[in-house]
Amino acid sequence: HDYHDTSGQSAGVACPPPVDDDIAWPSHNSPWTHPPDCEHSTDRASKFCVYTHSGHGPRGWSIITSPETAADSIAFLSKPMNASRMGHPQQSPPPYKVVDIPGKGKGLVATRAIKQYEEILVDYATVLVDIAFASKVPAILGYRLLHTAVDQLADPASVLELGKSNGLARDEVENVLRTNGFHTPLGGEPHIAVYPAVSVTDGWRQRINHACKPNAYTRFMTDSLQVSIAAAKDIPAGEEITISYIILGQPSTTRATKLQQWGFTCQCPLCTAPQAEIDASDARRQQIETLREHAVRAFQAGRPYQALRFTRQVVGLLPGEELFPLYGEAYENLARIFYVLRDRTNAEKYANMSLAVLAAQGYVTGEEERGYLERMWARFEEEEGGRY
Numbered sequence: 284h285d286y287h288d289t290s291g292q293s294a295g296v297a298c299p300p301p302v303d304d305d306i307a308w309p310s311h312n313s314p315w316t317h318p319p320d321c322e323h324s325t326d327r328a329s330k331f332c333v334y335t336h337s338g339h340g341p342r343g344w345s346i347i348t349s350p351e352t353a354a355d356s357i358a359f360l361s362k363p364m365n366a367s368r369m370g371h372p373q374q375s376p377p378p379y380k381v382v383d384i385p386g387k388g389k390g391l392v393a394t395r396a397i398k399q400y401e402e403i404l405v406d407y408a409t410v411l412v413d414i415a416f417a418s419k420v421p422a423i424l425g426y427r428l429l430h431t432a433v434d435q436l437a438d439p440a441s442v443l444e445l446g447k448s449n450g451l452a453r454d455e456v457e458n459v460l461r462t463n464g465f466h467t468p469l470g471g472e473p474h475i476a477v478y479p480a481v482s483v484t485d486g487w488r489q490r491i492n493h494a495c496k497p498n499a500y501t502r503f504m505t506d507s508l509q510v511s512i513a514a515a516k517d518i519p520a521g522e523e524i525t526i527s528y529i530i531l532g533q534p535s536t537t538r539a540t541k542l543q544q545w546g547f548t549c550q551c552p553l554c555t556a557p558q559a560e561i562d563a564s565d566a567r568r569q570q571i572e573t574l575r576e577h578a579v580r581a582f583q584a585g586r587p588y589q590a591l592r593f594t595r596q597v598v599g600l601l602p603g604e605e606l607f608p609l610y611g612e613a614y615e616n617l618a619r620i621f622y623v624l625r626d627r628t629n630a631e632k633y634a635n636m637s638l639a640v641l642a643a644q645g646y647v648t649g650e651e652e653r654g655y656l657e658r659m660w661a662r663f664e665e666e667e668g669g670r671y
């Protein structure tokens with residue numbers, strides 16, 4: 284359905300509004316297909332509502348957020364969702380198959396070589412929930428809105444059938460969100476989003492296992508609410524495709540604690556390596572973390588040369604732990620340091636390296652590449668606010 288057209292009013296055409304009460308869709312809801320359904324926070328200082336466009340994308344789109352964020356998000360509805368990019372982009376058949384993986388249940392294995400940064404799967408957000416909502420609205424009222432959000436979708440089952448493995452959740456939809464949700468900003472506010480096709484679930488959709496040195500990553504394009512699984516490095520045919528369920532680069536004990544919350548003991552190559560190898564990796568990861576902290580502190584304390592030394596050490600240690608996603612950040616930090624040192628040549632060199640990494644990783648698209656460096660300098664200028 285194109286609801287903009289049938290609403291009459293928004294299209295500026297004098298066609299009658301729907302008369303069937305079951306549809307309950309007066310034109311003033313435009314662009315939403317359902318009237319907003321709202322609850323107040325316990326202190327009544329804020330309001331959260333369900334806004335649904337059941338015809339947006341392949342399954343519909345529901346958000347639970349403040350009226351302000353909803354108003355700021357309407358632009359998404361005019362962005363076409365390219366359904367042909369759903370599922371497996373560019374290629375068919377998909378470059379993987381689902382097989383039994385010893386110790387991990389089922390998993391995805393590459394059926395052909397996959398190039399670094401190639402998209403393996405693409406999907407769009409279906410349900411988004413403002414993070415503040417859970418703590419501000421009484422649970423019983425909140426659960427009602429969660430169910431409304433899902434029920435109003437064109438395909439509620441695509442969300443309800445997702446994995447529910449969170450022991451803390453008391454409600455079915457809450458469980459789906461806690462199990463499958465990804466942090467996604469909407470209108471500048473933090474939200475939790477569900478992307479059914481890339482969800483960590485046990486349905487037919489996806490069975491991507493976790494690894495502590497994964498060969499794939501989840502790439503969020505927050506300006507289009509699109510997400511994909513892309514190769515972090517070249518993946519040879521026959522290799523298992525893995526992503527990290529947790530923040531990359533943490534040492535083994537921290538990882539084990541975090542993964543316990545997912546209910547499993549990690550059997551990835553790093554966690555099952557000989558103890559000496561695990562110890563060496565832990566030492567490097569610890570060192571990277573410490574150096575990153577030191578670099579930030581030195582920079583903020585007005586010691587750019589020291590920050591430079593620490594950051595260069597970080598860059599030297601990243602390959603050993605295959606922390607490719609952190610390269611962009613490290614290069615940008617080097618650009619930032621050279622910028623305040625008024626070393627334009629090196630600042631540009633590292634800014635370009637950071638841009639190249641982010642563009643290859645898919646975080647900066649063609650259009651955004653133009654003027655990227657200028658925007659970076661402006662950001663640095665603003666951040667420093669004359670401190671240097």
Ligand SMILES: C[S@@+](CC[C@H](N)C(=O)[O-])C[C@H]1O[C@@H](n2cnc3c(N)ncnc32)[C@H](O)[C@@H]1O
Nearest residue numbers: 387388389483484485490492493547549550551
């Ligand atoms: C999203 S599912 C992945 C697909 C799952 N293997 C299946 O058969 O449906 C997440 C679950 O897979 C298993 N799993 C994923 N990564 C694992 C790993 N590195 N080590 C052990 N089990 C893992 C755990 O049981 C976890 O709860």
